[in-house]
Every structure is written in structure tokens, then in C-alpha cells.
Amino acid sequence: MEVSTKQLRAFRLVAQHRNFTRAAEALFITPSGLSVLIRELESRVGFRLFDRTTRHVELTPHGSELLAVIQRNLEELDAAIASIGNSAKRIYQPILLGTTPLVAANILPPAMREFRKQRPDVRVRLFDADVPTLSSMVESGKLDMSLGIFKAIPGVRREPFFRFSLMVARAARDNVPPRRALPWSALDGETLISLSPGHPHQDLIDKHLAQAGVKVRIGSMVNLLDTQIALAEAEEGIAIIPSFGIPACRNRKVVVSQLVNPVARFDFHLISGRGRDLPPGADEFASFLKSYIAIWAGRAGVL
Numbered sequence: 001m002e003v004s005t006k007q008l009r010a011f012r013l014v015a016q017h018r019n020f021t022r023a024a025e026a027l028f029i030t031p032s033g034l035s036v037l038i039r040e041l042e043s044r045v046g047f048r049l050f051d052r053t054t055r056h057v058e059l060t061p062h063g064s065e066l067l068a069v070i071q072r073n074l075e076e077l078d079a080a081i082a083s084i085g086n087s088a089k090r091i092y093q094p095i096l097l098g099t100t101p102l103v104a105a106n107i108l109p110p111a112m113r114e115f116r117k118q119r120p121d122v123r124v125r126l127f128d129a130d131v132p133t134l135s136s137m138v139e140s141g142k143l144d145m146s147l148g149i150f151k152a153i154p155g156v157r158r159e160p161f162f163r164f165s166l167m168v169a170r171a172a173r174d175n176v177p178p179r180r181a182l183p184w185s186a187l188d189g190e191t192l193i194s195l196s197p198g199h200p201h202q203d204l205i206d207k208h209l210a211q212a213g214v215k216v217r218i219g220s221m222v223n224l225l226d227t228q229i230a231l232a233e234a235e236e237g238i239a240i241i242p243s244f245g246i247p248a249c250r251n252r253k254v255v256v257s258q259l260v261n262p263v264a265r266f267d268f269h270l271i272s273g274r275g276r277d278l279p280p281g282a283d284e285f286a287s288f289l290k291s292y293i294a295i296w297a298g299r300a301g302v303l
Helices: 005-016 020-027 031-045 061-090 101-106 109-119 131-140 199-209 226-234 243-249 281-298
Strands: 049-050 058-060 095-099 124-128 145-149 158-173 179-184 191-195 216-224 238-244 254-258 263-274
Touching: 005 020, 005 061, 005 281, 020 031, 020 058, 020 101, 031 131, 031 158, 049 124, 058 061, 061 095, 095 109, 095 281, 101 109, 101 124, 101 226, 109 124, 109 281, 131 145, 131 158, 131 263, 145 281, 158 199, 158 281, 179 191, 191 226, 191 238, 199 263, 216 226, 226 254, 243 254
Parallel strands: 095 124, 095 145, 179 254, 191 216
Antiparallel strands: 049 058, 145 263, 158 238, 158 254, 158 263
């Protein structure tokens, strides 16, 4: 004997409503279509389920007995489907992570690969953009987390993630040996390849230049660290960059020195929506990434 869950659900609804029209509306079918389902079910089980008149629909004794059985089974089936569905969503729900282009290109992909070896069931999707865009996407819930130099934002949780420092990059010259450290005062009179206003660490750069009494000429004004480094290589000026940009410098003919007197340090933050649940595995990935960046920074010589 074969019966379908559609037939059983139709039977249960008629038993609940004691009315074919209302039960048909709940199933989004016509009363005649519902009658066909009930007749098919009665044919399968071999006994009548309802006593029907023009005014009343009542369960037969056999119908009442069957209803008690299928009620439990349908409830268990619905609960199991819901539980398995929620579990599947938790497994396959990706972590939406944003960061700035240089970090997205140089740090995150190998970190994601290493994490995937530990947790192949967790997927991280990476989005690269500027800081204002990333902040907005976290606020609106389009990103779960974002990594970068963020100011405090109402409604957004912000936690320190790693500390970097400012470096100066200039074109490598055969007759000029590189210097490991350089005071801010040594930049006086240089042409600076600047980031456009609004970049968080450009504000820090301007502050330290002013405090040191250093006058620089602004050359090109760009939006990306990669462009800064490329223009420094082309001898268009010097670039003051975060230390996490050192690996990108190694692909170009530039030398990098740490800026001292004073050393300018700033925090990288991880932000997420305050009060919003993160996908499964997100906290674990964040902890892994923090350790990974610390190890990566040590190997890369990033201060």
C-alpha cells in the first residue's frame, strides 16, 4: 500500500477544519481536488475516513484511529526536516569577510587555504573594497566581518586585531644602501605620493609630519597602496605605507625603512555587526586568522 504525504496532510486538514472548503484553501487547491485526494487515500487504506453530509464532516472511528497515528508521524517528519534543514544551512552558510585590496591580495588567500585544511566544512568568501564601503557593508549586514583600519562606529563591534607601523618606501638605487630605520625629519623636502583624503592611515601620516615639523611636496594622490608603491619605484616620490605592505614591495625595485622618532603604530581592527549572530565557524576563523597574521608578520619582517 502506497500513500503520499500530500494525501495524509489533506486528511489531517479536513479532520482539523471539519470542512472541505476551508481545508482546500489551506492546501491551495480546489475542493474537488481535495475530494480526489481523500478518495484516493480511502481507496489505499481500504476504509472510509469521513462521514459526510451537506452540513457536517465527521471522522469515522477508523478515521479517528488513523488520525492519531499520522498526526504523530507528520509532526516528527516536519521536525526532522526542519532540523536537518537548519543543520544544512549552518554547514553551508559562508562567512562573508571584507578587507582592503592589498590585504585581500597578499594575506587573506593563503590564510583561507590553511584554514580550509583544518575546517573543510567552513567556507570563507572574500570581498575587497575601500574602508568606507566595508564599514557600510558590515553595518547593513552585507558582510559578516571586515578587517582593516576602522574608526568606532555606533552599532558595530570593533576589536583590536593586530598592530602595524608606518614605513617609507623609495626607489632602490645601486649607489645608495638601504637603511633599516629613518627619522621623520629625514623626509623634509621630499615629494610624497599621498593617499587621497579619508584614508585612515593617511590621517596618521599627516599628523606625524605636522608634529615633526616636516614639509613635503605632494606629488600624485592615489587610492591604492599598490599604486603608491609602483609610483615610488618609478621615482615619482616616496610613499609612506603600513608595514603590512612590505611583501608587495618585494615584487618591485624599492627599499623600505621603518619611520622612527617616533615610531608610528596603529591597530588593525576586526569589525562585525553588534548584536548580530555570526555564521558557524566565524569565531574560530577569526582566532585562526589572528594567529596566522602574527606568524606571517614575523616571517615577513612586518613590524
